[in-house]
Amino acid sequence: MTMERKNFDRPDDRTTFDHGLVDLVHTSQSTVGKAVLEPGWRWSEHVKPIVKTEWCQENHVGFIVSGRLRIRMSNGDELELGPGDVGIIPPGHDGWVVGDEPVVSIEWAGVADFAKL
Numbered sequence: 001m002t003m004e005r006k007n008f009d010r011p012d013d014r015t016t017f018d019h020g021l022v023d024l025v026h027t028s029q030s031t032v033g034k035a036v037l038e039p040g041w042r043w044s045e046h047v048k049p050i051v052k053t054e055w056c057q058e059n060h061v062g063f064i065v066s067g068r069l070r071i072r073m074s075n076g077d078e079l080e081l082g083p084g085d086v087g088i089i090p091p092g093h094d095g096w097v098v099g100d101e102p103v104v105s106i107e108w109a110g111v112a113d114f115a116k117l
Contacts, residue, residue, distance in 0.1 A: 020046065
């Protein structure tokens with residue numbers, strides 16, 4: 001095994017959608033993503049039309065760098081994540097940016113196929 005270094009200034013892939021983007025870096029061990037979600041972003045408004053599922057079906061594991069993200073599960077449970085929080089968000093959810101600050105998150109699960117057909 002050799003050491004590797006990747007930088008989000010030069011992502012391997014970028015997915016853009018209204019009010020947001022996801023940059024990906026791929027290593028021999030995993031894919032890591034950086035999402036930037038602008039104020040006004042909501043999964044059910046800006047990503048649902050792309051993926052055509054009722055709820056987000058990704059299992060997200062990540063860290064919130066900045067901003068606040070509110071999550072509502074299909075069963076009605078809600079959770080809000082903010083700077084410094086590590087969150088696990090199972091499939092079957094909607095999410096949206098809370099407030100006027102963009103959400104920046106780093107994810108190591110559930111990000112590789114986010115907002116893709």
